[in-house]
Amino acid sequence: MDTPILGTLTLTPIDEETLAKRAQADRAAFAAVYDHFFRRVYNYVRYRVGEAEAADDLTAQIFEQVLRHLPKYRPHRGLFAAWLFRIARTAIYDYLRQQRRHPRLSLEALEDQASNQLEPDQQVEERLHRAYLLNVIATLSEREQEIIALKFGAGLTNRQIADLLKLSQSNAGVILYRTLGKLRGLLHAEENR
């Protein structure tokens, strides 16, 4: 018998806190946590580091840390998503610090990479479009990139972002609003080049 279920058996609609508690009680249930958060973690990392290969490595590192530290998560101290993305944020920060600068593949390199995938034209175009957006986002300030990644990659609420970045909620909203406006300007400029 290798699937213990000792602990809390909570029969509630699935939410993130329940997923976390189940995984704490039964590590085999970590699969559900992984499946639920993979997309958000990977997208968040991609926004921050750009390259797919680095994003894969960092995503693996983040989930390994989440699994290792899962017993330390205390629901009464905050939401699981905020706890998880705090780990993700620290891992990315360490990675970027090691890089000393934030190297991203050039758009040309990304185009080469995309064209080597032997994908249908439409998929190649979509991949190029995503790479193009990432490159433009990479020209924003650190804080602006972070807020975009937390909002659109990690899918956090403004309140959660504010907590992570130690801002007021309204301040986070204003920064996000301005950043999107600035990004729009940069995209306009790129399109007119």
Add this chain to the structure above:
Amino acid sequence: MNEEDWADYFSRELDGLISQTEKDSTRSAPADFHEARQVATTLAQLNFSAESRQREKLRRRLLAQAHQSQEAQMKMLHWRHALTWSIIGTVTVLMLTLTLFYPGGVAAAAQNVYDALRSIVLGDYSRAMQTKPSAGNDPAPLLPDMWKIRTEIGNFAGNAPPGVEPLVRSVTTLEEAQALVNFHLTTPTYLPDGYVLREVKLAPIGGTHWVLSFYGGAVHDIIIVQMPGGPQPSPNPNEVHGVYDGIITTEPIEEIDFDGRTAAWIDGKALVWSVDNMTYEVGGVGLTPTEAKQIARSLR
């Protein structure tokens, strides 16, 4: 409205926009607002995750790691455990019915977790189990939010209900303890010479408490434990909490008769039995079954 107002309005709209449930109802908004909204729409539709080349491989690796970690958790020795359940909301009526009317199902499910060499049924919500010895004598920590109490007759562990800190309270009189629990605390009218109450520990579990009374003697304690099991009262009418207790030991357990009831003699130092969903334990180092029964009969 100024920029801050529009940012605030924008933030309120954004989550709906991301989930693609929000319609554009802001025709009077400034151009900045529409531009921000347009970019947000683009970003909300971006998904890079299909480009990951490690997703499945990483999933397998993590599950293997999780499995190893789980095995380490299972190295335990003579623990009294609680499996608690919470049933919340109307969608779980079937489970609620099954739990209330077929309590043995819950107990059986919990029992199946262990590869038991011997199992003694003490009540609908109570079992004593002898399991195969595992490496190491010190039990690995179980759940992070579990309370744990180590005693001379074995270790006790359980988890507090949702929203309650897993803190064990300690008081020095039964009167203080009685004021904190929703069931009658029993007092022994007989104890061997020299034993007096020195401490009562109360541990939160499934909407109630387990209560451990320590009677100190010259060398060792006599410990009397009350462990309520089964469905427990809940402050929320849409929730049902309950407790299943299981005694798990690698030491021999023996089924014995206690005045016509099925009881278990655990680890050569504790008598355990169950009456009306309340499991009792009387134990101490050097205590004989005869002495334990004498104390047990004197509980009022």
